Amino acid sequence: MTENHEHKQTFRKPYQHKQSRWWWLQNRFFTLYLIREATAVWVLLYCLLLLSGLVSLSEGEAAWSDWLNSLSHPAAVGFQMIVLTAVVYHAVTWFKLAPKIMVVRIGTWTMPERLMLIGQWLGLLILTAALLGLAIAWGA
Amino acid sequence: MNIAAPSADIMKVTVQRYRPEQDNEPWLQHYQVPFSADTSVLEALQHIKDHLDPSLSFRWSCRMAICGSCGFMINGVPKLGCKAFLRDYSELHIAALDNFPIERDLISDISGFVENLETIKPYIIRDDPQELDTSQPINQAFIQTPAELSLYQQFSQCINCGLCYAACPQFGRNPDFLGPAALALASRYNRDSRDQGQEQRALFLNAEEGVWSCTFVGYCSEVCPKQVDPAAAINQGKAASTTDYMLNLLSLSKSGEKE
Ligand code: SF4
Ligand code: FES
Numbered sequence: 042m043t044e045n046h047e048h049k050q051t052f053r054k055p056y057q058h059k060q061s062r063w064w065w066l067q068n069r070f071f072t073l074y075l076i077r078e079a080t081a082v083w084v085l086l087y088c089l090l091l092l093s094g095l096v097s098l099s100e101g102e103a104a105w106s107d108w109l110n111s112l113s114h115p116a117a118v119g120f121q122m123i124v125l126t127a128v129v130y131h132a133v134t135w136f137k138l139a140p141k142i143m144v145v146r147i148g149t150w151t152m153p154e155r156l157m158l159i160g161q162w163l164g165l166l167i168l169t170a171a172l173l174g175l176a177i178a179w180g181a
Numbered sequence: 182m183n184i185a186a187p188s189a190d191i192m193k194v195t196v197q198r199y200r201p202e203q204d205n206e207p208w209l210q211h212y213q214v215p216f217s218a219d220t221s222v223l224e225a226l227q228h229i230k231d232h233l234d235p236s237l238s239f240r241w242s243c244r245m246a247i248c249g250s251c252g253f254m255i256n257g258v259p260k261l262g263c264k265a266f267l268r269d270y271s272e273l274h275i276a277a278l279d280n281f282p283i284e285r286d287l288i289s290d291i292s293g294f295v296e297n298l299e300t301i302k303p304y305i306i307r308d309d310p311q312e313l314d315t316s317q318p319i320n321q322a323f324i325q326t327p328a329e330l331s332l333y334q335q336f337s338q339c340i341n342c343g344l345c346y347a348a349c350p351q352f353g354r355n356p357d358f359l360g361p362a363a364l365a366l367a368s369r370y371n372r373d374s375r376d377q378g379q380e381q382r383a384l385f386l387n388a389e390e391g392v393w394s395c396t397f398v399g400y401c402s403e404v405c406p407k408q409v410d411p412a413a414a415i416n417q418g419k420a421a422s423t424t425d426y427m428l429n430l431l432s433l434s435k436s437g438e439k440e
């Protein structure tokens with residue numbers, strides 16, 4: 042038996058490809074996915090900006106108005122535009138994915154994806170309008 | 182078959198080769214393949230093997246998108262060779278499926294994928310096997326309504342072609358990730374009204390290599406030839422996994438109360 046074994050030969054040598062660091066450039070789908078994930082970075086930076094506002098608020102009125110004024114600096118406006126774009130992109134892509142994550146079934150009826158999409162956008166619009174309304178009422 | 186009909190168009194087909202007994206890494210070989218409007222990529226490969234180069238190796242069986250053995254990277258996209266047609270391309274580049282070890286030429290070693298499928302116990306589990314009347318087929322022992330069937334039917338259409346694994350960067354990074362098809366199949370059994378194996382499967386689904394390794398890239402659902410939508414199955418599974426976790430916490434705190 043051992044003899045037999047020694048005569049057996051295998052050429053098996055599976056080639057294992059290593060994933061490239063640039064896999065996300067391989068196709069459009071991956072790239073768009075990574076942009077979606079990267080929007081989180083911009084949101085984080087914006088949170089830090091808001092936090093710095095809170096800090097300056099605690100430091101008194103002068104610091105607070107300095108902070109407010111700094112927001113209208115062209116660089117700050119540019120930054121906020123980028124953040125806005127990132128957040129909108131994030132919302133669009135996640136709203137699209139949501140019907141896949143949550144299937145609403147009532148009896149045998151399944152809520153169509155379109156209806157869920159519309160519902161989400163309506164919800165966002167109403168909330169935004171309410172918040173804006175509140176802010177304006179507060180300011181007045 | 183009238184392959185060399187003078188009217189036939191010719192396409193340049195580049196094929197990735199790898200011969201383990203001589204090569205240390207894959208390389209590319211070019212062929213000129215005649216084709217007509219109904220020539221599939223699989224038929225192009227068969228033409229190469231029959232007429233140009235008998236040493237080329239690839240897998241196939243059914244020729245009709247049912248056996249799942251002819252998955253290749255076709256111009257960089259995971260596709261079934263028998264379901265892709267030369268008429269849709271101006272040039273072809275065919276390679277073995279991404280993210281799997283290459284055994285030879287276009288043949289990938291999918292044993293890791295098959296093991297992942299086995300891990301999630303893809304069969305009907307009953308708490309009490311004795312209750313099964315083995316003299317009857319399971320569809321008579323446990324009657325199921327069309328509504329109950331519709332809950333999992335989509336996820337039962339998988340043909341184990343592995344295209345979704347070739348499309349998954351998370352599987353490419355970590356081959357221990359159970360991956361799209363296995364997780365979709367787990368979901369298929371968990372949704373089956375005849376099955377009682379959720380708890381046994383939760384062990385694998387809730388683990389690091391289970392649903393939580395998925396970051397919803399979603400390309401798996403895009404390339405699936407059977408519209409299984411594994412990304413949806415997995416991410417609905419995340420909701421279930423979270424509920425599991427919460428329920429566990431609850432029952433823990435409850436058992437604490439009793440003492
Ligand atoms: S889920 Fe789709 S792509 Fe993945 S193995 Fe099954 S049939 Fe193929
Ligand atoms: S040969 Fe069976 S799926 Fe293509």
